Amino acid sequence: VDLRLSIAGRTFINSDGKLNMPSGEIFTGPVEESAEGWVRFTYPAIRGGREVEGVEMVFAQGKVVKATARKNEAYLLS
Known part of the structure; x- marks a missing residue:
């Protein structure tokens, strides 16, 4: 993790x-x-019975600019 947020x-x-x-x-x-x-x-994310594993997200100016997953990446990106 290398994530910076302003409060x-x-x-x-x-x-x-x-x-x-x-x-x-x-x-x-x-x-x-x-x-x-x-x-x-x-850890996996589970929604509606679908499990997504190995999620990685890259943020720029507050938006996700890249997202990948080892399992069910298409569901993550939908």
Whole structure:
């Protein structure tokens, strides 16, 4: 993983235990256009019974510019 994200100007929300249990998380989201770099997932993603393995994604200016997978790459790209 070599992924850079900006959180400049973002609001942070404290999970105080009223909605999530156990609590203790702090939530925020990155600046949409800030994602730069790449990430590789070491566990499969499963949706609708389809398993996608070996996912790698490259980001530039907040967008995925390349995505590959060892298993079910066509489904990932659809």
